[in-house]
Amino acid sequence: MKKPNNKVLVTFDSKLGSTAEVATFMGSVLSEQGASITVKPLSEVNDLDTYDSVIIGGAIRYDRWLPDATTFVRENETVLSKIRVAFFFTCLTLAKPTPAAMRKAERYADTLRSLASDVKPVTIGGFAGALQFSRTPWPARFALKVSSIATGVKEGDYRDWDAIRSWALNQIEVP
Ligand SMILES: Cc1cc2nc3c(=O)[nH]c(=O)nc-3n(C[C@H](O)[C@H](O)[C@H](O)COP(=O)(O)O)c2cc1C
Numbered sequence: 822m823k824k825p826n827n828k829v830l831v832t833f834d835s836k837l838g839s840t841a842e843v844a845t846f847m848g849s850v851l852s853e854q855g856a857s858i859t860v861k862p863l864s865e866v867n868d869l870d871t872y873d874s875v876i877i878g879g880a881i882r883y884d885r886w887l888p889d890a891t892t893f894v895r896e897n898e899t900v901l902s903k904i905r906v907a908f909f910f911t912c913l914t915l916a917k918p919t920p921a922a923m924r925k926a927e928r929y930a931d932t933l934r935s936l937a938s939d940v941k942p943v944t945i946g947g948f949a950g951a952l953q954f955s956r957t958p959w960p961a962r963f964a965l966k967v968s969s970i971a972t973g974v975k976e977g978d979y980r981d982w983d984a985i986r987s988w989a990l991n992q993i994e995v996p
Pocket residue numbers: 834835836837838839840841880881882883884885911912913914915949950951952953957961962964965
């Protein structure tokens with residue numbers, strides 16, 4: 822039988838809200854398993870050393886993890902090197918999972934693996950995100966519209982909640 826970690830933090834950076842919703846969903850899934858879960862944005866984390874395990878998520882923008890997520894990992898390298906860490910990212914590349922898109926997503930994951938030499942994520946989840954022009958302020962909306970035309974990824978919510986659930990459940994350690 823699976824024994825949940827004692828205390829798990831799910832923390833995230835999200836510009837337009839869809840990654841925050843993924844993190845909140847992961848928190849609910851893990852809470853249902855009996856784990857003690859805290860979900861909060863990276864900007865509110867000041868007690869990292871009190872957790873046994875942490876899941877850190879962020880959206881991809883312009884082919885990079887959001888800078889605050891990257892900075893968070895680097896600034897907390899010592900603590901993160903001592904606890905179980907998993908990363909996830911949301912992106913639109915995976916909304917159309919062609920072989921080329923999968924390779925690109927793998928490159929995103931590779932950059933997360935090499936953020937800080939002492940931080941070794943046990944896994945990195947990549948998920949399709951959401952493309953919602955109404956949530957996107959200008960001029961980012963313009964950039965997104967151009968990219969949408971170029972990639973053929975139309976406006977929509979591509980988050981696969983079953984895949985997110987399965988991934989989250991695997992983040993509870995089996996002793
Ligand atoms: C300005 C901007 C740039 C983006 N750049 C990329 C990108 O380079 N690659 C990608 O796969 N997705 C890209 N996306 C898509 C986001 O990763 C996706 O919409 C994500 O779900 C947004 O998360 P959020 O709602 O938490 O901000 C971009 C989105 C925006 C708004």
